[in-house]
Amino acid sequence: MNNQYANPMLPLNHNIARIKSETKDTFTLELQPSRGVSDFKFAPGQFNMLYIYGVGEIPVSISGDPCCNDKIIHTTRVVGAVTKAMRKLQIGDQLGVRGPFGNPWPLAQAKGKDVVIVAGGIGLAPLRPVVNYIIANRNAFGHVVMLYGTRSPQDVLFSREIQNWRKKHQIETCITVDRAAGDWDGNVGVVTKLVARAPFNPYNAIAMACGPEVMMRFTIQELQKRGIPDDQIYVSTERNMKCGIGLCGHCQFGAEFVCKDGPVFRYDRIAKLYDVWEV
Amino acid sequence: METLQKFLAEHQFLSDMSPEFIEQIVGCSRNVHFAPGEFICREGRDADNFYFIREGKVALDIHMPQVGPVTIMTLDNDQVLGWSWLFPPYRWHFNAQAKTEVRAIAVDGACMRGKCSGDHLFGYEILKRFSRILAERLHSTRLQLMDVYSANG
Amino acid sequence: MMENKKKKHKKHLVLPAQEFDVFLNALHEAAYEIIAPTVQDQAVVLDQIDKSADLPIGWTDAQREGSYHIFKNGERSFFNFNVGPHAWKKYLHLAELLLFTAKTNSSGFKTFEPIENVPKRAFLGVRPCEVAAIQKQDKIFLQGNYVDTAYKLRRDNALIIAVNCGRVSGNCFCASMETGPQARSGFDLCLTEIRQDERHVFILEIGNERGKNVLAGMPALEEATEQDIALMFGLQEEARKKMGKDVDTTDIQALFYDNYEHSVWNEIATRCMNCGNCTLVCPTCFCTNIDDVTDLTGAEAERWRRWDSCFTMDFSYIHGGSIRPSAENRYRHWITHKFAAWHDQFDESGCVGCGRCITWCPVGIDVTQEIRKLQKTNSPVEIQRVVNHGNTAKIFSGTSILK
Numbered sequence: 001m002n003n004q005y006a007n008p009m010l011p012l013n014h015n016i017a018r019i020k021s022e023t024k025d026t027f028t029l030e031l032q033p034s035r036g037v038s039d040f041k042f043a044p045g046q047f048n049m050l051y052i053y054g055v056g057e058i059p060v061s062i063s064g065d066p067c068c069n070d071k072i073i074h075t076t077r078v079v080g081a082v083t084k085a086m087r088k089l090q091i092g093d094q095l096g097v098r099g100p101f102g103n104p105w106p107l108a109q110a111k112g113k114d115v116v117i118v119a120g121g122i123g124l125a126p127l128r129p130v131v132n133y134i135i136a137n138r139n140a141f142g143h144v145v146m147l148y149g150t151r152s153p154q155d156v157l158f159s160r161e162i163q164n165w166r167k168k169h170q171i172e173t174c175i176t177v178d179r180a181a182g183d184w185d186g187n188v189g190v191v192t193k194l195v196a197r198a199p200f201n202p203y204n205a206i207a208m209a210c211g212p213e214v215m216m217r218f219t220i221q222e223l224q225k226r227g228i229p230d231d232q233i234y235v236s237t238e239r240n241m242k243c244g245i246g247l248c249g250h251c252q253f254g255a256e257f258v259c260k261d262g263p264v265f266r267y268d269r270i271a272k273l274y275d276v277w278e279v
Numbered sequence: 280m281e282t283l284q285k286f287l288a289e290h291q292f293l294s295d296m297s298p299e300f301i302e303q304i305v306g307c308s309r310n311v312h313f314a315p316g317e318f319i320c321r322e323g324r325d326a327d328n329f330y331f332i333r334e335g336k337v338a339l340d341i342h343m344p345q346v347g348p349v350t351i352m353t354l355d356n357d358q359v360l361g362w363s364w365l366f367p368p369y370r371w372h373f374n375a376q377a378k379t380e381v382r383a384i385a386v387d388g389a390c391m392r393g394k395c396s397g398d399h400l401f402g403y404e405i406l407k408r409f410s411r412i413l414a415e416r417l418h419s420t421r422l423q424l425m426d427v428y429s430a431n432g
Numbered sequence: 433m434m435e436n437k438k439k440k441h442k443k444h445l446v447l448p449a450q451e452f453d454v455f456l457n458a459l460h461e462a463a464y465e466i467i468a469p470t471v472q473d474q475a476v477v478l479d480q481i482d483k484s485a486d487l488p489i490g491w492t493d494a495q496r497e498g499s500y501h502i503f504k505n506g507e508r509s510f511f512n513f514n515v516g517p518h519a520w521k522k523y524l525h526l527a528e529l530l531l532f533t534a535k536t537n538s539s540g541f542k543t544f545e546p547i548e549n550v551p552k553r554a555f556l557g558v559r560p561c562e563v564a565a566i567q568k569q570d571k572i573f574l575q576g577n578y579v580d581t582a583y584k585l586r587r588d589n590a591l592i593i594a595v596n597c598g599r600v601s602g603n604c605f606c607a608s609m610e611t612g613p614q615a616r617s618g619f620d621l622c623l624t625e626i627r628q629d630e631r632h633v634f635i636l637e638i639g640n641e642r643g644k645n646v647l648a649g650m651p652a653l654e655e656a657t658e659q660d661i662a663l664m665f666g667l668q669e670e671a672r673k674k675m676g677k678d679v680d681t682t683d684i685q686a687l688f689y690d691n692y693e694h695s696v697w698n699e700i701a702t703r704c705m706n707c708g709n710c711t712l713v714c715p716t717c718f719c720t721n722i723d724d725v726t727d728l729t730g731a732e733a734e735r736w737r738r739w740d741s742c743f744t745m746d747f748s749y750i751h752g753g754s755i756r757p758s759a760e761n762r763y764r765h766w767i768t769h770k771f772a773a774w775h776d777q778f779d780e781s782g783c784v785g786c787g788r789c790i791t792w793c794p795v796g797i798d799v800t801q802e803i804r805k806l807q808k809t810n811s812p813v814e815i816q817r818v819v820n821h822g823n824t825a826k827i828f829s830g831t832s833i834l835k
Contacts, residue, residue, distance in 0.1 A: 277759065
């Protein structure tokens, strides 16, 4: 190149160090840079653009522990061509990484407060680093509640880890599924209904929610009913992304570029858009 | 009886209800207990009661051939179970099984219906509160029907 | 200091029309490839030229909603036409760009960034609205957190020679968007064509040092007289007055944000064909898509970046479907972005008033008219939010489920 600017569209090669199948359609990848030692720093809520050779590139949230910069962890679900190809990769295979990008969860603002985490489906993945961070700084936070809704007991992500959050780290977790057959001892019902009875002080709490948009809309209503002000509610939003750096235009959500102004937004700043169809 | 009165008077389902009305409900109520695995009601059987769950978890399920029981909702502390007592032919639509030890207050349906017919103001208060529960459950069911966590969600 | 420097360069010189090729030679001498308007396929397009004869001399255009044609008007003016279908972005923000090539190897794959040799280019005949459009794209690609390296390379190598407008097309509305008909900044050199009886000259304004340096390669030009300057401003004033279209930009953000739900969108959708022409001809539209291709053996892959249009269904596709499946909302997105959201994003309008989207719309949708319709019937639908802040203490005093 005959200019001094690094090209932000060029991915860095990484190798897959570990693959873990989480549920029948979700999996976790652990990545290491192909050259040099990993020094990957990110803030919970950020994402990477992952490039699969010849297939394409997609945004995937980072689901690892923000304290550990010796690897990159991604948990994703098989939904399209790129994730299908990603699922077929083996340990040692390479993929391209650009990132981290995006606006993170408000962990600094959450200190000293109760924290309400509401996750739906694969939406737990970008919230796991939040829990990791809270665990590492447990005394800095008040009551921590994690409400997690998913489709069925077989679709519960990180189930063993969630048990540890509850048992060892005073994180009050509650999992609910849409339907359950067999020996499921947990809750059945919608996650939004858990908000009403979750133990937190709405006048000193911050909420962070990530999941399908319909679930989010009703989650916000329930949080509001509890009395959490809109400026203490944070939501993560999903849009089509091609560049991750605000140049391709695809991820626009009203005047926001989800890739650089989001994916985490303070709710009061986008509340108007939440009621507009197809915006 | 006193504890029944106190529990019901403080229950969110009956919030703002006059003490006279609460007294009416107490008159139809009794304490009950279910062991884990015990059925509180069975699909198709007479719906004689509704319940205030004081403590414990209850699963509502429907039995599907080849699959077995499919849980469609769970209820626990402070929630209200059952509205089949309100409408003829007064039969349960689901099974309700105690998943843990369950302490509850059973309210006699026939007794309540009699009081509702006798005092329409009381009947309206009861219907209003049950309608709210019905609306909430319908809303939840719609959300569940949307299957928002599926790959197309 | 800066002020003084500026004043010194802001000299107005006179370039006689018959000396125009001397000027073009000076550009060549300074190693510039010249890109300028020229006639091809019955339109004024942008392409490389060598000499003044390659310019659309004697040509003019007629533009209306959904209509464009050019004809000779019997005069000898060099720049007596307005903007055609091409915008300068085709040379700065390429319609197709190879981002990288990747080749498989024993450890996986290796990416190769293309080595680009971008020539120095003089953009001759950049209209004031187009200068503004380039400045708007500069803001996106050069002044954000990330620099678009391909754009920067081309932009750094581009010399901008603006040409002020002495005439307007039927679809121009630059005056109301405050970008024309006179260029005020953003150029290296700026020309104003003056034909008065037998006199045919260009008033040449020097925008900066780089512009001035180009002139070093040609015989010194005379300074313009007060009369010439007055004539130049007179011409532009006349053009401003002749402008038949305008947009009232008062409270324009609120106009769009308050009218996400409005019958106008539905009505536009009955005409809009979702062809995306407006986005392709728009000099500020910048959206791109990515295409990944591999050769038949799979040993080599390429990533291409291509202009995209928010009028396609795929534009907003995420797993499960498109965010904007309906035509009316895709149109709403485009025009709301251009006239409202752009202000939030880049502190200015995304529209320069060039009128291309009106001319090249196959059904002649006129943004200025659509905005007027919105303004006439500005009755925002109050969207009721379901918020219940009351009663919280009572309703939710129940004990916790989380034990």
